[in-house]
Amino acid sequence: MPVSDFSFTFLGTGTSAGVPVITCDCDVCTSEDPKDTRLRCSVCVRFTDGGGQERVVLIDTSPDLRQQVLKEKLTRCDAILYTHNHVDHTFGLDDIRMFNVSMQQPIDIYAERHTLDHLHRVFQHVFESHKNVNNSFVANLIPNEIAPENPVELHGVKFTPLRLLHGRLPIVGFKIEGSGPKGRVPKIAYCTDVSSIPPQTWSQLEDLDILVLDMLRFRHHPTHLNYDQAIEIATQIGAKKTYFTHMTHCVAHSETDAKLPKTMHLASDGLRI
Ligand SMILES: [Zn+2]
Numbered sequence: 001m002p003v004s005d006f007s008f009t010f011l012g013t014g015t016s017a018g019v020p021v022i023t024c025d026c027d028v029c030t031s032e033d034p035k036d037t038r039l040r041c042s043v044c045v046r047f048t049d050g051g052g053q054e055r056v057v058l059i060d061t062s063p064d065l066r067q068q069v070l071k072e073k074l075t076r077c078d079a080i081l082y083t084h085n086h087v088d089h090t091f092g093l094d095d096i097r098m099f100n101v102s103m104q105q106p107i108d109i110y111a112e113r114h115t116l117d118h119l120h121r122v123f124q125h126v127f128e129s130h131k132n133v134n135n136s137f138v139a140n141l142i143p144n145e146i147a148p149e150n151p152v153e154l155h156g157v158k159f160t161p162l163r164l165l166h167g168r169l170p171i172v173g174f175k176i177e178g179s180g181p182k183g184r185v186p187k188i189a190y191c192t193d194v195s196s197i198p199p200q201t202w203s204q205l206e207d208l209d210i211l212v213l214d215m216l217r218f219r220h221h222p223t224h225l226n227y228d229q230a231i232e233i234a235t236q237i238g239a240k241k242t243y244f245t246h247m248t249h250c251v252a253h254s255e256t257d258a259k260l261p262k263t264m265h266l267a268s269d270g271l272r273i
């Protein structure tokens, strides 16, 4: 039985500070449009595997994870894939322990060595729980190291890490595709926190149904794509549809979305594709 009921949901589409920004009273931070509220960046991939079991895979664990899980009513977490080590993509990991309780099993996490080392350092109470003074309730995780272009197959869906550059920091995006019959799982590339795409990754971005790409703001930034750069790269990649994410409070949703080329949109929290 192939994978069915596939969906890809934006749990958060904001930059590291989130929107509204603490103490800010700009037009976007005080906007009444719900699409101008952005939690920190992460997504979840949901599907039913060949055996009829529902599966949930998270990409990154933002500091807003608890709120995001409650909002989406997620009842399980089968695996977590990490793009990189930054605080806005990792600090929600602690809350994963509730899924250990409900599922009664450890959870696999997948990241590059650099990110695994960071997680180990920050969450010492989780990864070296034997050193805790009291016998504390912490997450039960199984670390798995990944490398660009070596796919991870999870319950019938293939996740291929793609090398991206986040300023000078090499990080990964993920290409998501099914191993079942064509059409059941769209071919998606999730590329957040990127300022340039290295030559070896371009061939992995052909024939995409959906591209998700970083688009921080209008002004230039050393470690993220801005509006003009994101549109230019999305045009070159030429996916059937592109969604932009990781936006600051400089980006007003409806006004900006209306100006984008026909195949491109701004993502928003809770958007499911
Ligand atoms: Zn603001």
Ligand SMILES: [Zn+2]
Binding pocket: 084, 086, 166, 193
């Ligand atoms: Zn980052």
Ligand SMILES: [Zn+2]
Binding pocket: 015, 016, 041, 086, 088, 089, 193, 246
């Ligand atoms: Zn980020």
